[in-house]
Amino acid sequence: FFFFKQKTAYEISACLVGSEMCIRDRARIFCSSSTDGKINIYHSVTGNFMRSFYHPKRHSINQAVITSSPVVGVVFYSEEDQVIYSYSINGFLIEQIQEKSRIIGQPIVIKNQYHLDTLIYGTENGQVIIRDLPLLNVVNISQIDYQPIVLSILASQDKKYIFCGCEDGEITVVTDPHILHENIPIIAAYCLLYTSDAADDLLCVDLGGRRIIKK
Numbered sequence: 001f002f003f004f005k006q007k008t009a010y011e012i013s014a015c016l017v018g019s020e021m022c023i024r025d026r027a028r029i030f031c032s033s034s035t036d037g038k039i040n041i042y043h044s045v046t047g048n049f050m051r052s053f054y055h056p057k058r059h060s061i062n063q064a065v066i067t068s069s070p071v072v073g074v075v076f077y078s079e080e081d082q083v084i085y086s087y088s089i090n091g092f093l094i095e096q097i098q099e100k101s102r103i104i105g106q107p108i109v110i111k112n113q114y115h116l117d118t119l120i121y122g123t124e125n126g127q128v129i130i131r132d133l134p135l136l137n138v139v140n141i142s143q144i145d146y147q148p149i150v151l152s153i154l155a156s157q158d159k160k161y162i163f164c165g166c167e168d169g170e171i172t173v174v175t176d177p178h179i180l181h182e183n184i185p186i187i188a189a190y191c192l193l194y195t196s197d198a199a200d201d202l203l204c205v206d207l208g209g210r211r212i213i214k215k
Contacts, residue, residue: 029089031074033061039076041089053087065109067117067133075119075133077104086134094134101125105150109133110159122150122164128174144172 029050033039037055042048055061059080067073072089079102086094105122112118117133126147130139144150148166155162162174 029066029072031064031066033064033076035060037061037078039064039074041074051089051091053091056085057081063104063107063121065107065119067109067119069111069115069117071134073134075107075109075136077107079103084136086136088134095136097136099123101127103149105164106152108153108155110155112139120153120155120162122153124149126150126166128153128162128164128172142174148172 028044029041030044031039031041037058037060039053039061041050041052043050053074053076055076055078057080059078061076062079064074064076067075067086071094073087073094074089075084075086077084077099082099082102083096084099084104085096088094101123103124107119107121109117109119112132118139119131119133119136120128122128126144126149128142128144128150130141131137132139144164144166148168148170150164150172151167152165153162154165160175164172164174166172
């Protein structure tokens with residue numbers, strides 16, 4: 001990357017092509033990852049390069065996120081070895097776990113009730129997995145009954161709902177309000193994403209149709 005003037009992380013993000021990117025405002029850092037197994041860490045305000053990480057086997061990095069509490073670090077995943085790695089920002093390997101799913105939907109990091117970071121991601125067999133950070137211990141697992149590939153994850157502001165975008169166009173909603181606090185079963189419901197020929201020509205579409213119904 002070449003910086004011709006000082007930019008924020010949000011300005012830089014528009015220039016990143018073919019890379020995964022994660023911005024962590026609290027830690028004031030962001031990362032980009034690529035198919036050569038490299039992760040670059042930058043300062044989110046100045047855009048200055050800070051350091052690089054490499055996959056231990058130089059595998060392509062498919063997902064990478066920044067964590068800031070209780071320690072600042074980076075968590076990344078490669079489909080080639082199906083391992084999730086957790087590193088501190090100074091390059092120390094904290095933990096690694098073997099994931100049974102080849103595909104991991106876009107992971108997110110949010111705070112739990114103790115203001116500690118929690119990792120949430122979806123899998124190719126319809127699971128929504130929650131792990132604590134940085135040790136990657138399982139907090140909870142939710143199974144979507146028809147087992148779609150979960151491609152994206154979004155949490156509501158109050159952290160009571162987790163929205164899961166699936167490959168078939170449906171949106172599954174995890175509705176258990178204690179999802180981040182207790183290791184208990186999760187209730188899941190789903191709704192459809194409706195589009196039209198006119199909407200297909202737009203950059204975005206509206207959600208409509210069915211209500212979210214708890215089972």
